[in-house]
Ligand SMILES: [Zn+2]
């Protein structure tokens with residue numbers, strides 16, 4: 001048996017004793033999470049803003065230590081590894097194209113710690129042990145010298161911020177970057193940090209929250225309040241824009257702030273049935289607009305390189321470290337990024 005943190009209903013988590021996972025295939029690995037990060041979405045599930053029915057195993061961003069490995073798992077016991085949150089096989093047509101957010105070997109949107117998105121219970125990061133199938137493809141070694149706590153969110157929120165700027169800046173080296181921060185709290189901050197790390201010519205981070213603005217500033221971005229409620233209108237055009245705010249008016253602002261032939265990525269999950277977008281302006285300017293789930297596994301090598309070189313200071317986003325025992329309460333802490341250790 002082992003301990004597993006289970007989401008029961010909004011505001012209620014329980015540590016439960018459940019059967020420990022065992023190797024079921026040659027490519028399986030059993031890992032022990034040693035550093036876990038709360039995903040931005042986790043907070044909204046925990047407090048009931050995003051309505052996911054319990055019970056299910058919780059937590060999906062972690063660095064872990066290999067405890068047991070099948071003969072074809074490609075890892076060895078004792079090794080520290082980074083775990084992508086989405087399940088992917090590395091073998092299907094989608095995985096081969098790098099589309100690891102939609103691996104066809106699993107139900108659509110299968111992930112650790114998020115059973116309601118796919119219907120598949122795969123275990124969660126707040127557990128003594130986690131079974132990782134296709135470990136030869138899934139798991140990446142933690143780079144030498146990189147603190148497991150700094151890399152804990154690499155498989156999800158850090159990757160999500162990184163992909164909003166890495167691809168576009170490769171097309172537009174030294175480009176000007178705008179991040180509209182907000183509800184996807186840590187993702188927007190990681191996007192700003194990654195843009196600085198990847199050599200953007202300028203990084204402006206807009207957010208009405210002064211605490212997040214201070215963190216963006218320490219990541220090397222210029223910051224201002226967003227101020228849409230105070231009547232702010234777009235006054236400048238950017239090569240690369242990331243919208244992590246989550247409000248429809250912020251997405252419209254982001255569209256209007258994206259320059260000719262620019263790149264806009266919306267990483268906030270817009271939950272309203274319909275979200276108005278000023279498409280005429282987008283058409284005439286020639287926007288490339290992407291809104292999607294990150295490709296957790298295929299984005300990870302670039303993310304780890306960016307973290308390991310020390311240019312992306314992910315630790316500046318973290319507002320609190322806590323123990324697993326504190327998790328049932330701490331998961332409802334409204335700050336931008338909380339990390340946990342067993
Ligand atoms: Zn997540």
Ligand SMILES: [Zn+2]
Nearest residue numbers: 089092095103
């Ligand atoms: Zn696949």
